[in-house]
Amino acid sequence: MRPPIRGTSPRRDALRPERGGADPETDPETDSDNGGHAHAVTQTQATTTDQAAANEKLVLALPKGRILDELAPMLDHAGIEPEAAFSDDDSRQLRFTTNHPELDIIRVRSFDVATFVAFGAAHLGVAGNDVIMEFDYPELYAPVDLGIGHCRMAVAQPRELVKDDDPARWSHVRIATKYPNITKQHFAARGVQAETVKLNGAMELAPSLGLCRRIVDLVSSGKTLKANDLVEVEHIANVTSRLIANRAALKTRPHALGDWIERFREAADAA
Ligand SMILES: Nc1ncnc2c1ncn2[C@@H]1O[C@H](COP(=O)(O)OP(=O)(O)OP(=O)(O)O)[C@@H](O)[C@H]1O
Ligand SMILES: O=P(O)(O)OC[C@H]1O[C@H](OP(=O)(O)OP(=O)(O)O)[C@H](O)[C@@H]1O
Structure with a gap:
């Protein structure tokens, strides 16, 4: 099973930084995601789905290993404080709460970050563009170059x-x-x-x-x-490593994801 493929050049598109932050509402590519089938969904169904999505916690997928060390000050700058187990090497925990009740972190292998985000299991993630290019998932959007993992x-x-x-x-x-x-x-x-x-x-x-x-x-x-x-x-x-987002999540939760994208952009600019 792969996320749906569209007939554009997603790899180049995913890595292209977007001016002024992500705005999936005006992104012609995300608008065409449903290939016109969106009209078949009634307004009530759409509203219910959006509400359900909005109540779900956001999941940020982070890679184990070297990138995590470089990312730590950036998480700090973005105002994200993971629970103590996140920095405990002896812990077998894989999902962690943060100081934001609506945001959890998962810690996975660097190649798997892209897969979790592409399939919508995580909404946001951090991955090297080596990984992003290798998978070439059309469902990934990479709005911020974090300038780490050079x-x-x-x-x-x-x-x-x-x-x-x-x-x-x-x-x-x-x-x-x-x-x-x-x-x-x-x-x-x-x-x-x-x-x-x-x-x-x-x-x-x-x-x-x-x-x-x-x-x-x-x-x-x-x-x-x-x-x-x-x-x-x-x-x-x-x-270098990029912040990545699931395109469908950007469309259903533009404000929540847009806010985190902006925080990471500021953290990268400040580094
Ligand atoms: N020598 C390096 N210097 C700087 N960045 C690197 C280097 N090697 C890898 N990277 C970046 O860090 C990412 C993760 O690499 P890392 O070596 O931590 O994990 P890995 O061994 O590739 O993956 P896994 O967790 O599956 O074992 C790579 O995808 C790449 O973007
Ligand atoms: O030019 P260098 O500074 O020597 O870095 C390059 C090495 O870093 C990475 O390996 P890593 O240390 O992640 O081990 P890996 O083989 O397990 O991926 C990469 O695959 C190279 O082997």
């Missing part, structure tokens, strides 16, 4: 391969990566066929063990590549 996505290969190799002459490559979709799109755009082997981590091991000669992965300091005798040969994208 890194880049790159193609890398063993140092020894570089001297006799010209990437401009590649016609077919085999790549180990956590990002098969981005990788295929990147190479397709320059006429290279890419065969991908999906790994969930430690991609840097693949060349030395003969799995694939090349990898696509995130690079920040470059230490991991260096330690594994690999070098970057192509840049694919710059990566």
